[in-house]
Amino acid sequence: MWTRAFNSTNLTKPVFRLDPITARKFSRFRTIRRGFWSFILLTGLIGFALLAELFINNRALLVRYDGSYYLPTYGQNIPGTTFGLDYDYDTNYRELKKQFQEEESDNFVILPMVPYGPFESASKPGMYPPHPPDFSERHFMGTDGIGRDVFARLIYGFRIAILFSLLLLACNYGIGVILGCVMGYWGGTFDLLLQRVIEVWSNVPFLYVVIIISSIVIPNFFMLAVIMVAFGWMSMTWYMRTATYKEREREYVLAARALGASDLRIILGHILPNTISVIVTFIPFSVSGGIVALTSLDYLGFGLPPPTPSWGELIQQGMDDLQHQWIIASVVSAMVVVLTMVTFIGEAIREAFDPKQYTTYQ
């Protein structure tokens, strides 16, 4: 058909290229140092929390006993009898380590950095908890009112909070983005009705609902998430609806229709990628919102049931017992640090994704 022959070399080879608009936004994000370093630190912290068992645990990392090696960190309890002790419940590795050292044999125990679990009350003879921070005992932030290590509970609490928050984010955004897009794209009566429904729904007092539910049943992780998603998806629909309205009027959408694209393809393939900056900008603020929400519920006692490690529960303890400042001090500083970092990231993303960075006129 074409007179000029076309040499099709390398056509099948897929070439991945980050679309340059996004690439430029990322490189701009990298230049905002405060946000970028917060991002690195927070990612590291989340990684640390996810692998917390390797660093903060009452189980040993590695045990050598009579020529064989044991890795008790993950997996089933190893009963004390395995190591020649006189009990068949979970081994106390701190005791085991002392015992091995006294025996001066080839056997040894490698304990994690903080050899306490989040649920375990370590009692000290002759003293009532809470115990103040003690580096020799490796209670870096002391213990709480029933002798549990505060640092362990902080990290495990953070893990739950951040996972909860991310789950919340995914669900809220999933529902909010889809409904918002649909509202914006089809508009008209459908949009009008759904808007009113959302307005009514967002006026239902969330806290009362949670109080009522948790007075009937004790909520677990997923139930709490479902309740919070049910009341949290609305805000995203507003932003997505407006963004979709704006994109829908642009000519490339008209062009796509003229070229026979289906509605689904227009929404998913054309409009959604162009509204992604709206979504991304809100993510960090939603994450911090999720953490704060869970912490407040726990503080009020309507959150996850005890003995789940949680920041809210720690704040409550600390507030009740202000003489032992280390409890309240550690949890408040942890919250300040994490939330500040998340906010820095959010600010940096917002700035990096801001289309109006430069103007030519003064």
Place this chain on the structure above:
Amino acid sequence: MVALDHSHEARNDGPDERERILAISGLTVSFDTGANRRVIAVNDVDITIRSGEAVAIVGESGCGKSTLALSILRLLDKRVSTTTGRIEFDGEDLATCSARRIRSIRARGISMIFQDPLSSLNPYMTVGAQIEEPLRRHLGLSRQHARQRTAELLESVGIDDAAARARSYPHAFSGGMRQRAMIAAALSCDPRLLIADEPTTALDVTVQAQVLRLIKQQLDHRRMSLVLITHDLGVVAGLCDRVIVMYAGQVVEEAAAVDIFQRPAHPYTRALLKSIPRLDGPREEALYSISGHPPDLTSMPQRECTFAPRCDVSVPSCRSQSPPLRRDRSGRRHRCLFAFESADHGVVPASAETSERIPPPHHEHVQPQKTILRIRDVRVQFHDDRFFPIGRRSVTNAVDGVDLDIYQGEILGLVGESGCGKSTLARAIVRLIRPQSGSVVYHDDELDLSRRTELRRLRRDVQFIFQDPYTCLNPRFQAWDIIAEPLINYRIADRAKARERACEYMQAVGLDPKLRHRYPHEFSGGQRQRIGIARAMVVQPRVILCDEPVSSLDVSIQAQILNLLLELKRRHDLTLLLISHDLAVVRHVSDRVAIMSQGRILECTETERLFTAGPQSAYGRTLLASVPIPDPGVARRQLACG
């Protein structure tokens, strides 16, 4: 006319003795575009404007003409731009004077009119208040006086019932009236110099003619100088005494208007003049087009002529040295090594004829013609949506019962002003807008377009090219995915195959397939329009509806795209509906012309007949008379008699 006549005498007598009002010397403006990249938008420019003189600065987009204008008034953002050089206004250096002083000069010494009257008036203030503001601030008039003066000003720019109109908001004004109001505001403090940045580009031809006439009147009445910045040489011809042509941030030629049009010296000026389709020129030939596109100003060649890569008459020595700006005895300047020699050989140098030429479009009439698309009684109404359907809804008839036959293999031009319903009609044909009534017969089949399959069949065979190549391509798609999209939508090919085909078509429309991974914003306007054309061509349609395909492009690129469309049409036996507001373009390429106004087709005749016998309708005659002609003599008569 006093000032203008004066200037003619002065030019003939050698150096001009009149007072210099603006003297720009060695002006260089560069923009910091991040990552150690600098764009030199204006490169060592010297310009002198004398009192009472009208000077045009002409060039294609990106040549630095608007930047130059903004830098005169120090309106550029200092954080991203650097300006060096002297700008002397009335003996005062604007580059170094205080911010307070420059504000007073902006109001009383130099005024500016911007391109878009829609966005340069504040929608939340009445038109009157926006004109009163500078009057009270800078001239210290009382509220009463300012109001009175505003009414006088509005009246003088031709707004009837001015006192009442001053109290309305910009949205109640039409585009032409807004531009008139802007002119009134600019003239309010009696400036000595008016800078008009593309004042009529956003306006319709008939309105453009009125606004140009108004500017001309004001120039004659006041002792004011004008700097007219435009890409349209037709606009320049009637209004200006002197023309400065810019290319890639440099002045390439400066001469009296008559000389520019009749004896252009620089090859770029000559090429520019030749690539404009003209109402008074010969019709039966392909448009001349300047090959390539303007240079990237970040990688400005220092050791060669910036125009050399696109120049028809360049020789090896053009590549080895940057030509200086030379001045001859009459004060004429140009930046070309050979300009004066070649200028004597007439307008077209011989070698130019060999540049990328294609045979002229076929205008021989193949009788009898078969109708490929028969459109009957198309009506599109817009009504304002109200939540409570109480009372009468106001209805606008955008397309008001149009019948149109498009013959197989022809190019049908559809002309009319903005808002006449021509785009709406085209969109209604393929149901991008749902018409209230109307039928489409395609190839003798009456199609029931409410049925999905039939609509899909029509949309596949009748493709669309959009006006604005900046918005009609999805910014997140790579070029080949944009072109491949219809193939995937119509399930003609799978992704890999579609992309391969997309590359073939990139080649066919003159794009290097190596650029296939680029995103729309990495292409120039002309290249983007080529992508749009490739996307329309890839499903091998029978008819293409082109909605103002060249109106947002520069003159030289416009010619390239028109020639490409003609070539594709010839090769693939296509039928084109060419929507345009530009009669000259339509005259040049189409076989028949339909004139549309207020939702109706007024007449539909063969092009030859329309332009020899003249339009039948009164509106058609006005339209034809308003087209600016790039010839100072004709244009001046046109402006004077209207």
